[in-house]
Each structure stands twice: as structure tokens, then as C-alpha cells.
Amino acid sequence: MARVAVVTGGTRGIGRAICEALRADGFTVVANYAGNEEKAKAFTAETGIPAYKCDVGDHEAVLEMCAKIEAEVGPIDAVVNNAGITRDGTLHKMSFDDWNEVMRINLGGCFNMAKACFPGMRARGWGRIVNIGSINGQAGQYGQVNYAAAKSGIHGFTKALAQEGAKSGVTCNAIAPGYIDTDMVAAVPEPVLEKIVAKIPVGRLGKAEEIARGVSFLCSEDAGFVTGSTMSINGGQHMY
Ligand code: CAA
Numbered sequence: 001m002a003r004v005a006v007v008t009g010g011t012r013g014i015g016r017a018i019c020e021a022l023r024a025d026g027f028t029v030v031a032n033y034a035g036n037e038e039k040a041k042a043f044t045a046e047t048g049i050p051a052y053k054c055d056v057g058d059h060e061a062v063l064e065m066c067a068k069i070e071a072e073v074g075p076i077d078a079v080v081n082n083a084g085i086t087r088d089g090t091l092h093k094m095s096f097d098d099w100n101e102v103m104r105i106n107l108g109g110c111f112n113m114a115k116a117c118f119p120g121m122r123a124r125g126w127g128r129i130v131n132i133g134s135i136n137g138q139a140g141q142y143g144q145v146n147y148a149a150a151k152s153g154i155h156g157f158t159k160a161l162a163q164e165g166a167k168s169g170v171t172c173n174a175i176a177p178g179y180i181d182t183d184m185v186a187a188v189p190e191p192v193l194e195k196i197v198a199k200i201p202v203g204r205l206g207k208a209e210e211i212a213r214g215v216s217f218l219c220s221e222d223a224g225f226v227t228g229s230t231m232s233i234n235g236g237q238h239m240y
Contacts, residue, residue, distance in 0.1 A: 178234025
């Protein structure tokens with residue numbers, strides 16, 4: 001029977017590319033989305049992949065969603081924590097809400113999904129957790145104390161959970177994307193983005209599919225000895 005993979009924030013951008021890559025690898029894929037009904041409906045219509053609505057920052061809602069997926073689709077074998085938001089601004093302009101929402105969703109979402117799925121993976125002796133971090137969690141970024149802290153937290157979370165899952169066949173790894181051609185990056189003001197792209201040695205933004213390929217490897221049988229690692233996919237912008 002095909003293994004089941006859940007991709008949070010899976011109906012758009014990098015998440016959508018991950019869903020398609022994992023399905024091509026033979027997983028039964030389920031996407032999660034937070035609120036964009038229109039995009040989610042179009043995604044399911046175009047791909048045939050079901051989409052479950054839930055705010056990944058809401059602990060109870062995540063437990064409920066995962067129980068529903070397990071009842072309707074099957075035990076969850078792989079989780080890709082991809083859902084994330086930005087609320088950029090320099091510290092003096094950043095509200096507590098801007099801080100808190102980014103921590104709650106980007107970092108809290110990883111905890112919530114792991115709480116729901118890790119025990120079952122351990123019990124069954126196989127699991128894959130891939131957390132989408134960021135170059136900005138590794139290097140910091142002007143205007144992103146919230147996002148950089150949450151993404152940096154994801155990298156620490158990954159290394160800790162990797163140690164807890166290792167003996168039970170559950171790997172936990174992170175990918176640290178650089179600047180990828182998505183709606184999130186398109187929201188960066190044009191002159192700022194131009195300066196950022198000028199610093200990418202490869203000379204362009206990354207593609208969502210280039211992140212998906214990394215996730216695909218980390219979720220494969222071949223990656224059973226890879227755990228606690230961070231794969232940087234950033235066009236050479238930051239070498240860590
Ligand atoms: N380093 C040093 N100074 C900087 C700077 C930087 N990187 N960026 C801006 N500044 C300076 C500006 O030069 C300006 O200085 P002066 O007033 O002396 O001219 C000052 O900071 C204010 O800059 P802005 O006019 O840009 O200020 P703002 O309040 O309008 O906007 C900002 C600030 C929101 C941080 C904006 O610059 C911005 O959006 N930056 C991009 C942040 C970014 O990279 N976000 C990534 C989003 S994508 C993502 O996060 C995905 C991923 O994982 C990679």
C-alpha cells in the first residue's frame with residue numbers, strides 16, 4: 001500500500017511542487033491549506049490531490065485534521081512542514097502580533113504537526129519529517145526578526161526531533177531554501193528584491209521544483225541514513 005504524505009501549505013508555491021513530486025514518487029499525497037479556498041479548489045481540480053483546511057498554528061485544529069486524514073486516507077507516514085507566512089518590518093515598526101503570528105504559524109505549525117504524527121510513525125517504525133526552514137533562518141535578514149527567529153527555530157527543532165526519532169526509523173530533516181520564485185518572494189519590494197538577486201551567485205531566483213526535488217530525496221527509502229541535516233538550496237547565496 002502506498003505511503004501517505006501530508007504537505008502543509010500544499011496548494012500553492014513550493015508546497016504544490018512538493019505535493020506533485022511526492023505523488024510522482026508513489027506517495028498518496030494530502031495537501032493542507034489555511035484559507036485560500038479558490039486556490040485550494042483549483043489545486044484539487046487540477047491535480048486530484050485532496051486538500052484539508054486547517055490553521056497549522058492552531059494545536060487542536062491540527063490534531064483534529066490529522067485524525068481525519070488518518071481515518072479517511074490512512075496512517076500518515078511523511079509530513080512536510082511547509083506552511084509559513086511573512087510579516088516583514090524592521091523591529092521598531094513590528095507589532096507583537098506580527099511577531100506572534102509568524103512564530104505561531106511557522107514554528108508552532110511544526111510542533112503541532114509533529115505532535116499529531118510522530119507517535120504513529122514511531123510505533124510503525126518508519127517516518128519522514130521534512131521541515132522547510134530558510135536561508136534567512138541561517139543568516140538572518142534585515143526586516144525579519146520574527147521570520148528569521150522562527151526559521152532558525154525550525155533548524156533547532158529538526159536536530160532535536162531527529163535524535164528522538166532515529167532509533168525508530170523516523171528521520172527528521174530540514175531544507176533551507178534561498179529566494180524562490182513564489183508569491184511570498186514576489187511580495188518583496190522590487191528594488192529590494194533586485195539587490196537580493198544580485199547577490200545570488202547562480203544569478204536567478206530558485207524554482208519551487210528545485211526545492212521539491214530535495215524533499216523528494218529526504219522522503220525516500222534511500223535517505224534512511226540522513227537525519228538531522230539541513231539541505232541548503234539557495235543558488236550559492238549562503239554557504240553554511
Ligand atoms: N541592510 C541594511 N539596510 C537596509 C537593508 C538591508 N538589507 N534593507 C533596507 N535597509 C535600509 C534602507 O536602505 C533604508 O535606509 P535609509 O532610510 O537610510 O535609506 C532603511 O533600511 C529603511 O528601508 P525601507 O525603506 O525598505 O524600509 P521599510 O520600512 O519600507 O521596509 C523592509 C523595510 C520591510 C524590511 C523592506 O526593506 C523589505 O521588505 N525587505 C525585504 C525583506 C526580505 O528579504 N524578506 C524576505 C521575504 S521572502 C522570504 O522570507 C522567503 C525566504 O525564506 C527567503
